[in-house]
Amino acid sequence: MKKHSVWVLEYSRSPVHPVSGVFYGAHNQGTMNLPFSYVLIKIGDAVVLVDAGHDAGDFGGRIADSIGVTGWTHPSVVLAECGVSPEDVTHVILTHAHFDHAGGLKYFPNAQIYMQRKELESWMWILSKGPRFRSLQAGLNPADVLYLTQANTEGRLTLVDGVYSDVVPGVHLRPAFDTHTAGSQYVVVETAPGSRLVLSGDVIYTYRNLVGDDLDHRQFIPPGLANGSQTRLIETAEEMMSIVDDDYRHVIPMHEEKLHEYYPSKLTAGGLRIVEIALAAEDESRV
Numbered sequence: 001m002k003k004h005s006v007w008v009l010e011y012s013r014s015p016v017h018p019v020s021g022v023f024y025g026a027h028n029q030g031t032m033n034l035p036f037s038y039v040l041i042k043i044g045d046a047v048v049l050v051d052a053g054h055d056a057g058d059f060g061g062r063i064a065d066s067i068g069v070t071g072w073t074h075p076s077v078v079l080a081e082c083g084v085s086p087e088d089v090t091h092v093i094l095t096h097a098h099f100d101h102a103g104g105l106k107y108f109p110n111a112q113i114y115m116q117r118k119e120l121e122s123w124m125w126i127l128s129k130g131p132r133f134r135s136l137q138a139g140l141n142p143a144d145v146l147y148l149t150q151a152n153t154e155g156r157l158t159l160v161d162g163v164y165s166d167v168v169p170g171v172h173l174r175p176a177f178d179t180h181t182a183g184s185q186y187v188v189v190e191t192a193p194g195s196r197l198v199l200s201g202d203v204i205y206t207y208r209n210l211v212g213d214d215l216d217h218r219q220f221i222p223p224g225l226a227n228g229s230q231t232r233l234i235e236t237a238e239e240m241m242s243i244v245d246d247d248y249r250h251v252i253p254m255h256e257e258k259l260h261e262y263y264p265s266k267l268t269a270g271g272l273r274i275v276e277i278a279l280a281a282e283d284e285s286r287v
């Protein structure tokens with residue numbers, strides 16, 4: 001019997017995202033549609049958001065505009081589809097601090113924030129290196145680092161060192177250091193004894209990163225956008241697959257456009273996709 005409900009909630013998309021950003025070595029292959037999402041987990045009274053989206057009205061919105069992101073929708077509208085308001089969110093887990101994952105933190109004023117200590121420290125260091133390091137700074141909104149500092153002074157920031165178990169029952173953090181970013185992490189959800197989901201963050205953007213093009217001859221294709229190493233991305237992908245007993249469908253990539261081919265879903269009136277990955281015994285379906 002499942003204890004957790006899990007939904008992937010699209011909040012915007014880029015219809016023109018470079019294929020080379022998603023697949024290492026995919027030169028001159030044009031652009032692709034890339035949904036931008038966060039993941040809502042409910043267990044008991046806890047309301048957990050994995051990543052927080054961005055704010056279209058600040059510098060994160062300018063980064064989004066510069067890469068062709070459209071259709072941004074306020075979290076109060078997105079979460080209402082699951083009967084939740086932003087103020088209800090009790091925990092936000094940041095897989096990493098890119099603008100489209102951390103920039104929406106301000107919308108969740110009651111949440112305790114969990115991220116890897118190494119992620120915050122590395123961004124401080126990269127920023128300190130100035131404009132010559134701006135290729136490593138891509139995707140960061142420095143205002144999000146300021147927000148995290150403010151949350152820290154309010155006692156709302158938990159900086160994690162590596163493995164961290166039971167943020168809420170059955171929701172665990174695993175480090176993915178030196179992969180997509182220096183201090184990335186991913187989330188393991190034990191929805192029932194022996195039944196696990198992996199929320200991959202940007203270590204895995206899509207199922208193609210995990211299995212390649214041929215299910216009979218699988219290969220890992222690491223994402224193109226990485227501040228860390230392609231080797232570490234592949235090693236972490238293998239680690240995720242071992243956690244889900246090699247069933248790739250139990251890894252949930254937040255930028256995967258085709259999740260609805262694997263799980264029940266619906267399109268909202270605003271054209272955003274809601275995918276229902278798991279449903280707790282006492283919960284009602286939202287799709």
Ligand SMILES: [Zn+2]
Binds near residue numbers: 096098139180202
């Ligand atoms: Zn990212």
